[in-house]
Amino acid sequence: MDGKLDWLAAGLPTEGTNAERPRAADVARADVPTCRLDEQVERVRERVRAAGWDACVVVNDERVVLGLLRQEELERPEGRIEQVMRPGPSTFRPHVAIQDLAHFMVAHDLPTSPITSSDGRLIGVLRREDAIHVAHQQHASEREREHDAARHDPRLGGGEQG
Protein backbone atom coordinates (compact mmCIF):
# COMPACT_ATOMS: atom_id res chain seq x y z
CA MET A 1 0.00 0.00 0.00
CA ASP A 2 1.31 3.44 -0.86
CA GLY A 3 0.69 4.92 2.57
CA LYS A 4 -2.27 6.42 4.39
CA LEU A 5 -2.90 8.88 1.57
CA ASP A 6 -3.54 6.01 -0.85
CA TRP A 7 -5.89 4.33 1.63
CA LEU A 8 -7.89 7.52 2.16
CA ALA A 9 -8.00 8.29 -1.56
CA ALA A 10 -9.51 4.88 -2.22
CA GLY A 11 -12.39 5.76 0.11
CA LEU A 12 -11.63 2.89 2.48
CA PRO A 13 -12.85 3.04 6.08
CA THR A 14 -10.78 4.76 8.74
CA GLU A 15 -10.94 5.45 12.45
CA GLY A 16 -10.22 8.75 14.21
CA THR A 17 -11.77 12.15 14.78
CA ASN A 18 -12.15 12.83 11.04
CA ALA A 19 -14.09 9.61 10.51
CA GLU A 20 -17.22 11.30 11.91
CA ARG A 21 -16.95 14.36 9.66
CA PRO A 22 -18.68 14.22 6.28
CA ARG A 23 -16.40 13.73 3.32
CA ALA A 24 -16.88 14.01 -0.43
CA ALA A 25 -17.86 10.34 -0.86
CA ASP A 26 -20.54 10.62 1.84
CA VAL A 27 -22.38 13.38 -0.06
CA ALA A 28 -21.60 12.53 -3.70
CA ARG A 29 -24.50 11.08 -5.70
CA ALA A 30 -23.67 7.74 -7.23
CA ASP A 31 -26.74 7.78 -9.48
CA VAL A 32 -25.30 10.44 -11.79
CA PRO A 33 -25.86 9.56 -15.47
CA THR A 34 -22.83 8.42 -17.44
CA CYS A 35 -22.14 8.16 -21.16
CA ARG A 36 -19.43 7.02 -23.60
CA LEU A 37 -17.25 8.98 -25.97
CA ASP A 38 -18.95 7.68 -29.10
CA GLU A 39 -22.56 8.52 -28.15
CA GLN A 40 -24.49 11.41 -29.68
CA VAL A 41 -25.22 14.39 -27.47
CA GLU A 42 -28.91 14.48 -28.48
CA ARG A 43 -29.50 10.97 -27.11
CA VAL A 44 -27.48 11.63 -23.98
CA ARG A 45 -29.36 14.88 -23.32
CA GLU A 46 -32.69 13.05 -23.42
CA ARG A 47 -31.44 10.40 -21.03
CA VAL A 48 -29.91 12.92 -18.61
CA ARG A 49 -33.04 15.07 -18.49
CA ALA A 50 -35.31 12.05 -18.06
CA ALA A 51 -33.22 11.14 -15.01
CA GLY A 52 -33.72 14.66 -13.59
CA TRP A 53 -30.07 15.67 -13.94
CA ASP A 54 -28.26 18.57 -15.56
CA ALA A 55 -24.84 16.87 -15.72
CA CYS A 56 -23.37 13.67 -17.11
CA VAL A 57 -19.96 12.06 -16.65
CA VAL A 58 -18.12 10.61 -19.64
CA VAL A 59 -16.45 7.31 -18.69
CA ASN A 60 -14.72 4.39 -20.37
CA ASP A 61 -15.44 0.67 -19.86
CA GLU A 62 -13.59 0.73 -16.50
CA ARG A 63 -15.60 3.77 -15.34
CA VAL A 64 -12.49 5.95 -15.51
CA VAL A 65 -13.56 9.58 -15.91
CA LEU A 66 -12.70 11.07 -19.32
CA GLY A 67 -14.87 14.16 -19.38
CA LEU A 68 -17.89 15.99 -18.07
CA LEU A 69 -21.05 17.41 -19.63
CA ARG A 70 -22.69 20.26 -17.76
CA GLN A 71 -25.74 22.26 -18.86
CA GLU A 72 -23.76 24.20 -21.45
CA GLU A 73 -22.39 21.09 -23.21
CA LEU A 74 -25.68 19.23 -22.97
CA GLU A 75 -27.42 22.06 -24.82
CA ARG A 76 -25.24 21.65 -27.93
CA PRO A 77 -27.63 20.82 -30.78
CA GLU A 78 -25.64 17.82 -32.04
CA GLY A 79 -22.28 16.08 -32.08
CA ARG A 80 -20.41 13.15 -30.65
CA ILE A 81 -19.72 13.32 -26.95
CA GLU A 82 -15.96 13.39 -27.47
CA GLN A 83 -16.39 16.58 -29.54
CA VAL A 84 -18.61 18.46 -27.11
CA MET A 85 -17.48 17.30 -23.67
CA ARG A 86 -15.34 19.20 -21.21
CA PRO A 87 -12.23 16.95 -21.24
CA GLY A 88 -10.18 16.17 -18.12
CA PRO A 89 -12.41 17.86 -15.53
CA SER A 90 -11.08 18.59 -12.03
CA THR A 91 -11.88 15.62 -9.85
CA PHE A 92 -11.63 15.18 -6.11
CA ARG A 93 -10.82 12.21 -3.91
CA PRO A 94 -13.47 10.69 -1.65
CA HIS A 95 -11.72 11.56 1.63
CA VAL A 96 -11.68 15.34 1.11
CA ALA A 97 -13.62 17.15 3.86
CA ILE A 98 -16.97 18.44 2.63
CA GLN A 99 -16.39 21.87 4.21
CA ASP A 100 -13.20 22.32 2.19
CA LEU A 101 -14.93 21.20 -1.00
CA ALA A 102 -17.92 23.48 -0.44
CA HIS A 103 -15.58 26.48 -0.13
CA PHE A 104 -13.64 25.42 -3.22
CA MET A 105 -16.75 24.89 -5.35
CA VAL A 106 -18.14 28.29 -4.41
CA ALA A 107 -14.80 30.06 -4.94
CA HIS A 108 -14.32 28.44 -8.37
CA ASP A 109 -17.98 28.53 -9.39
CA LEU A 110 -18.20 24.76 -9.89
CA PRO A 111 -21.81 23.52 -9.96
CA THR A 112 -20.75 19.86 -10.00
CA SER A 113 -17.53 17.94 -9.39
CA PRO A 114 -16.81 14.28 -10.06
CA ILE A 115 -15.44 12.29 -7.13
CA THR A 116 -13.01 9.58 -8.19
CA SER A 117 -10.87 6.92 -6.57
CA SER A 118 -7.08 7.16 -6.76
CA ASP A 119 -7.15 5.18 -10.03
CA GLY A 120 -9.57 7.66 -11.62
CA ARG A 121 -12.77 5.57 -11.40
CA LEU A 122 -16.03 7.40 -10.87
CA ILE A 123 -17.51 7.18 -7.36
CA GLY A 124 -20.18 9.84 -7.86
CA VAL A 125 -20.80 13.50 -8.49
CA LEU A 126 -20.90 16.15 -5.80
CA ARG A 127 -23.41 18.94 -6.39
CA ARG A 128 -22.53 22.33 -5.00
CA GLU A 129 -25.88 22.81 -3.26
CA ASP A 130 -25.47 19.43 -1.52
CA ALA A 131 -21.94 20.32 -0.40
CA ILE A 132 -23.07 23.73 0.95
CA HIS A 133 -26.09 22.22 2.72
CA VAL A 134 -24.03 19.52 4.48
CA ALA A 135 -21.22 21.96 5.33
CA HIS A 136 -23.76 24.31 6.96
CA GLN A 137 -25.30 21.43 8.91
CA GLN A 138 -21.87 20.33 10.10
CA HIS A 139 -20.92 23.87 11.10
CA ALA A 140 -24.18 24.31 13.06
CA SER A 141 -23.72 20.96 14.77
CA GLU A 142 -20.15 21.78 15.80
CA ARG A 143 -21.23 25.19 17.13
CA GLU A 144 -23.96 23.51 19.16
CA ARG A 145 -21.51 21.00 20.62
CA GLU A 146 -19.08 23.78 21.56
CA HIS A 147 -21.93 25.74 23.14
CA ASP A 148 -23.07 22.69 25.15
CA ALA A 149 -19.51 22.01 26.28
CA ALA A 150 -19.12 25.63 27.45
CA ARG A 151 -22.42 25.50 29.37
CA HIS A 152 -21.23 22.45 31.29
CA ASP A 153 -17.69 23.67 31.91
CA PRO A 154 -17.39 25.29 35.37
CA ARG A 155 -14.20 27.09 34.29
CA LEU A 156 -16.36 29.02 31.81
CA GLY A 157 -19.12 29.78 34.29
CA GLY A 158 -21.22 26.74 33.45
CA GLY A 159 -21.77 23.43 35.22
CA GLU A 160 -23.94 22.41 38.14
CA GLN A 161 -24.42 25.07 40.81
CA GLY A 162 -24.91 24.35 44.46
Next chain:
Amino acid sequence: MPHEIHDRRAVQALSDAGAQVVEVLPRDEFEEDHLPGAIHIPLSAIETEARRLLDPSRPVVVYCWDTA
Protein backbone atom coordinates in the same frame (compact mmCIF):
# COMPACT_ATOMS: atom_id res chain seq x y z
CA MET B 1 11.98 -10.74 6.52
CA PRO B 2 10.66 -7.22 5.74
CA HIS B 3 9.26 -6.42 2.33
CA GLU B 4 7.21 -3.64 0.72
CA ILE B 5 3.48 -3.96 0.07
CA HIS B 6 1.88 -1.69 -2.52
CA ASP B 7 -1.51 -3.38 -2.77
CA ARG B 8 -4.02 -2.11 -0.22
CA ARG B 9 -6.07 -5.30 -0.61
CA ALA B 10 -3.03 -7.22 0.62
CA VAL B 11 -2.90 -4.95 3.67
CA GLN B 12 -6.57 -5.62 4.36
CA ALA B 13 -6.03 -9.38 3.97
CA LEU B 14 -3.03 -9.33 6.32
CA SER B 15 -4.93 -7.28 8.86
CA ASP B 16 -7.93 -9.62 8.66
CA ALA B 17 -5.54 -12.54 9.20
CA GLY B 18 -4.23 -11.00 12.44
CA ALA B 19 -1.33 -8.79 11.36
CA GLN B 20 -0.56 -5.77 13.53
CA VAL B 21 -0.95 -2.52 11.59
CA VAL B 22 1.30 0.30 12.81
CA GLU B 23 1.12 4.00 11.91
CA VAL B 24 4.37 5.90 12.48
CA LEU B 25 3.10 9.46 11.90
CA PRO B 26 2.85 12.07 14.71
CA ARG B 27 0.04 11.68 17.24
CA ASP B 28 -2.21 14.46 15.90
CA GLU B 29 -2.22 12.90 12.43
CA PHE B 30 -2.94 9.47 13.87
CA GLU B 31 -5.81 10.84 15.96
CA GLU B 32 -7.42 12.46 12.92
CA ASP B 33 -7.33 9.39 10.67
CA HIS B 34 -5.83 5.94 10.87
CA LEU B 35 -6.43 2.52 9.39
CA PRO B 36 -8.97 0.45 11.33
CA GLY B 37 -7.35 -1.12 14.38
CA ALA B 38 -3.98 0.55 13.78
CA ILE B 39 -1.50 0.89 16.65
CA HIS B 40 0.29 4.21 17.00
CA ILE B 41 4.07 4.15 17.37
CA PRO B 42 5.64 7.41 16.16
CA LEU B 43 8.78 6.93 14.13
CA SER B 44 10.89 8.65 16.79
CA ALA B 45 9.83 5.99 19.33
CA ILE B 46 9.83 2.92 17.15
CA GLU B 47 13.07 1.46 18.51
CA THR B 48 12.04 1.75 22.13
CA GLU B 49 8.30 1.03 21.84
CA ALA B 50 8.02 -1.64 19.16
CA ARG B 51 9.18 -4.48 21.40
CA ARG B 52 6.87 -3.37 24.19
CA LEU B 53 3.72 -2.85 22.10
CA LEU B 54 3.97 -5.49 19.37
CA ASP B 55 3.56 -9.24 19.47
CA PRO B 56 6.69 -10.73 17.84
CA SER B 57 4.79 -13.86 16.83
CA ARG B 58 2.42 -11.96 14.47
CA PRO B 59 3.19 -10.13 11.21
CA VAL B 60 3.52 -6.34 11.36
CA VAL B 61 2.47 -3.86 8.64
CA VAL B 62 4.01 -0.40 9.05
CA TYR B 63 2.75 2.62 7.13
CA CYS B 64 3.31 6.37 6.93
CA TRP B 65 1.68 9.10 4.78
CA ASP B 66 2.84 8.03 1.30
CA THR B 67 5.75 6.43 -0.48
CA ALA B 68 7.67 9.66 -1.20
